[in-house]
Amino acid sequence: SALEQVGLYLAEVMRRSDRRRDFRIVCPDELVSNKLGAVLDVTNRAYVWPTGPNDEHLAPSGRVVEVLSEHLCEGFLEGYLKTGRHGIFPCYEAFVLIVDSMVGQYAKYLKVHREQPWRAPLSSLTFLLTSEGWRQDHNGYSHQGPGFINSLLNKKGSILRIYLPPDANTLVSTVDHCLRSTDYINLIVATKQPMPQWLSMDEAVAHCAAGASVWRWASIDGGQEPDLVLAAAGNVPTRETLAAAELLRRDLPGLRVRVVNVTDLMVLGSRKHHPHGLSDSAFADLFTADRPVVFAFHGYPSAVHQLVYDRPAPERFHVKGYIEEGTTTTPFDMLVRNGMSRYQLAIEAIRRAVLPGADGDARIRDYELRLAEHRAYITREGDDPLEISGWRWSER
Template identity: 55%
Template sequence: MEQRLQTEHAKSRIEASPLAADELRNMDCYWRAANYLSVGQIYLRDNPLLTEPLTLEHVKARLLGHWGTTPGLNFIYVHLNRLIKACDLSMIYVTGPGHGAPGLVANTWLEGSYTAVYPNIPQDAVGMQRLFKQFSFPGGVPSHVAPETPGSINEGGELGYGLAHAYGAVFDNPDLIAACVVGDGEAETGPLATAWHSNKFLNPARDGAVLPILHLNGYKIANPTVLARISREDLESLLIGYGYHPYVVEGDEPERMHQLMAATLDQVVAEIHTIQRAARSQGATPCPRWPMIILRTPKGWTGPKEVDGKKTEGYWRSHQVPLAQLADKPEHLRLLEKWMKSYRPEELFDEQGTLRPELAALAPQGERRMGANPHANGGLLLKDLRLPEFRDYAVDVNGPGAKLAEATRVMGGYLRDVMKLNMDGRNFRVMGPDETNSNRLDALFEATDRTWMAETLPEDEHLAPDGRVMEILSEHTCQGWLEGYLLTGRHGLFSCYEAFIHIVDSMFNQHAKWLKVTGKEIPWRRPIASLNYLLTSHVWRQDHNGFSHQDPGFIDHVVNKKADVIRVYLPPDANTLLCVTDHCLRSRNFINVIVAGKQPQPQWLDMDAAVKHCTAGIGIWEWASNDQGSEPDVVMACAGDVPTLETLAAVDILRRHLPELKVRVINVVDLMTLQDKEQHPHGLSHKDFDTIFTTDQPIIFAYHGYPWLIHRLTYRRTNHKNLHVRGYKEEGTTTTPFDMVVLNDMDRFDLVADVIDRVPKLGSTAAYLKQWLRDKHIEHKQYITKHGVDMPEITQWQWGKSSD
C-alpha cells in the first residue's frame, strides 16, 4: 500500500515548460491586469489608471472586499482561457471561495462578457472607473460572486456548495467541463466534504466532467486551514481515497508557476478526454479516477509583503483588505499606490484604458468565454418537459372518503412516466437521500435505476451508470446537485423526509436569494425551472420514529422569503397532489414546497373537483358543509392531509350530536392564499377572504405545521380576532398516529371541543357532548397503552358512516 501511494505521489507533479516566451509573457501580463483590476475594485472610486498621484479623494470611504483568494482565482482563470482556446472547450468557472468576486468581475470585464450584459461599463477608462466604484458600494455589486456576475452559477455568500453545483451542472452535459475552485477554508465545511463523493455518480459516457482545483493558500479569516497544515502525503492520500488523481502545482515564483500550471492543465484535460473517449466507445466502464489539481500559492499573492512591520502576503492578514485606515495612515496610501503600480498598468492598458490587443487575444471568443457560456445562464438552454396527462393517473373517488390511497405512490406513477417521456432529452432527474422507496416513489424504478458508478454486488438492485434517480445520504449534496442541474437549464425534483429538510435551510436561503435577484433585477438572466421539494414522511406520520423525526418547521422558514419566489402546497389527497405536481413541474423561477403524506389516507375529491380546487388554491367543500343559504355558526378550516382528516371527522361528530349547528368547511391547498393580495400574488383579496371566512364567526383552523404561521399570514384579515388555530406545538414521542394529533390538541375530539367553547349559542346544551369528548380521550389513552395501536373507531372511520 505504501509503495502504491508513493507511486501516486510521484505522478502528482509535472515538471515541464510548454509555454513559449511570448505566450508566457502575455499570460503573465493578463494575470497582472486581472490583479490590477481586482485591487482597484476593492480600493478605488476614481483615477483608475493612476494617471495622477493617488489621493484620498480617489479612494472609497469604506473599504470592503477580499483580496487573499483573488490572485489565485485570477491565475487559474487565465490558464483556463488558454486551455479553452487550445482545445476548443465548453467550460464554466465555479468559484467556491465566493468572496473572490473582484477576480471574477475583473476577468469577465477583460474578456468582454461583462460589458456585453452591462453596456454602461465599457472596456475603457470610463468603464474601468465605473467597475471600480460599483464594487461593494451602495447601488453597486456585492463582494461575493453573485447572480450579477456573468458566468456564475454559485452564490458565493456562503461557502460549501461549489463542488456539488459543479457536478449538478455537468450531469447530462457531455461536452461541458466545470472547473471548480475549492477554497481550503471552504473545504472544511460539511457540504463540501461530502460533495467529493459526487465522482461516484458521474458517468463519463453521458455526462461532462468536473475539474476540482483545491486552492490552498493556507488561511481563513484569522486562522490556518486544516488541509494546508496536514502533510502533503496525507492530503494527497485523502484525495486519492476520495477517488481522484491529484496533481500538485505549488510555488510563488510567477514564471515557474505559469509553466507548471500550463503543463498540468494540459495533462489533466488529456486525461479527462481519454476517460470520456473510452466510456463513449466501450459503454459502461468502472468508476474512473478523475484528475484534479492541488494549487498551493501564497494568500494575497503579489500583494504587500508586510504592512506596519507585520507579515501580510502569505498570511491571514491579506484575507480581506491588507491596507486599511488610509485616512489616518498616509503611508498606507503610498503603499497602495506602489502596490497597484507594481502591476505596471501602462504595459497592460493603452491611454484610453483598453486592454492591449495582444493581451485581449488571449481570451476565448463568443460563447466560449466563461462569462458568456450559455450553461451559466441556464434559461437560455431550458426546454419544456414533456409531461403526461396527470388526469390519467387519477384515483377513482366514488364518494368523499370512501377509498384509501397512498398519495405519493400515485404521484410516483406519474413521475415514472415523466421520466420515460424525457429520457431522450436527458433533462429530468429526481434527487433524494436514500428515500425513494420509503417515500413510495418506487414506480420510478420501472423507468430508470439509481445513478451509480462505484462497485456493485450481485444482489444489488436498481443501480446503473445510466440511472436517473440520484440518492446519497446527504441532503446538502442532493440540493447542490439539483441546483446546479436547474441553473444550467434542466428540471428536477427533490424528495425528502420533512423533518430533515432543515439540513438545507441555508442552501434554500441562497437559492431563494438568487431567484429573487435574477427574477426582478437581472433581465439578462433567463428564467430557469423551479426548485421543487416533495416533503413526505411528515410530522403526523412519524409516530413510529419518535420526536426526533417530528418537525414541520421548514414551511415557516420558506415563508420568510419573498412572495415572488416561494410557493407552499398542502394537497389533502392523491388527486390534488397530482394537480399540484404537474403545475410545479411546469413553473419557472419558483421554489415550490409540496407537503404530502405517504400512508394510506381517505381520498376526498375526484379529479374534476381536484382541478377546480387546486386552481383556486382554497375553497369551501360544499359536500362537507351544511350552511348553504345561511351564515355559518362556525367555520372549520384545514390545510394538510391529516388536519383535513381530523377536521372532517370532527364535522361528522358535530353533525351527529349537534345537527342544528351550521358548519362551513374550508380546505386550503395553496397556503399563500391566506395572505392578502398585496403581500402575495396568490393571496385572496380582503373581500373574497371575508366572503369565505365571514367577518365575525368563529374559525377553527387545523393546520399541518406550527399554528402561529397561520396567524402570521392572516393577521391583517377582518376576522382574525375569531381565528383559533390548532397545529403542531412541539409535542411528540414514539406513539400511534392518532395519538400524535391528540398530543398536539389537533384531534377530532379537541376540534369539536373548540367549537363548543367558541360558539356562544351552544353553551350548556353541549355539556353532555363535552363529557363524551373527555371520555373518548381517556378511552384512547387506555386502548393504545394496552394494544399499541389506535382504536378501531379511529382507524376504520369513514365520512358519513360513523356510529357512536
C-alpha cells in the same frame, strides 16, 4: 398512498423525457421508502462504480441521484436547474431543514435573477416533503418537525409557493403544476400513509386552481351564514376536520358549520405580500367576515397566524397544529397530544360558537370522556381503536 400515485406520475415524466435526458430526481436515500419506487421501473440510480449480483437499479445512466446527504442533493439540484434542466427533491420533512441556509441563498439568487431581463427562466426548485410528523409510529420525536414552512414564509412572496394537498388527486395535480412552473421555490407536503380520497380529479384540479374552497358536501350550514367555520390545511388535518364536522352534524344538528379546505397556503395572506393572496372580499366569502374559525393546520400554528395577521378580525382564527408534543406513539395519540384530534376540534368549535345551555356542555363532557377512553385503550392495546383508525366519511 398518495405518494404511490405521484411515483407513477414521475415515472411517466422520466419516460417522456428519456430522449432529452433532462429530468432528474435527487433524494437522500429514501426513494423507495417514500413510495416513489415506480420511477425505478423506468430508470436507475446513478452509480458508476462496479456492482455486485445483489445490487439493484444501479447504472451509470441512472437519473435518480440517491445519496444520504441533503446538502449534496440540494447542491446537485440547484446546479442542474441552472443549466436549464428539470428535477424534484423528495425528502423527509424533519430533515429538509438541514439545507435551510442553502435554500435561503438560492431564494436571494432567484430574486436577483428575476430582476435581470436577459436571464432566461429556470425550472422551479421543488421540494416534495414526505414522512410528515403526524405519522411517526416508529421513528418518533426526532422525525417530527414541520419548521421548513415557517422558514420559507420569511422569503420573498414573489418566489415562494407552499402547498398542502389533502389527497392523492390534489397531490398529483400540484406536482404537475410545480414541475411546469419556473423561477419559484415550491414546497409540497405529502404523506406516505394510505389516506382517504376526497375529490375526483376534475374537482382536485379546480380546488388546486382556487387554492382554497368551501367543501359544501361536508358543510352543515344549508347554504346559510354559518355559526362557525372549520378549516384545514394538510392531509391529516383535513381528515380530522371532516371527522369533527361529522361529530357536530350528528350530535348538534342545529349548529351551522362551514368546512373550508386550503391547499395553497399562501392564499391566506394579503395580496400586498403574496400574489396568490385572496382579496379581502374573497377571503370573507370563504371564512365569513366575523364568525370564529377553528383551523386545523399541518405545521406550527404560528405560520397561519403570520399569514392572517392583517386580515379583518384575525383574532377569530383559533389554530390547532404541531406544538412540539411528540413521541413514538399511535397516530391518533399524536393528534391528541397536540390538541388537533377530531374531539378537540369539536370541543373548540362548541366553545367558540358560544352554544347556549346544556347541549354544548353535555357534548364537551362526552368528547372529553372519549379522549380519556382512548388514552386507556392505547395504554392497554398499543394501537388506536378501530372506530378511529377505520373511520370513513359517511353521507347524511
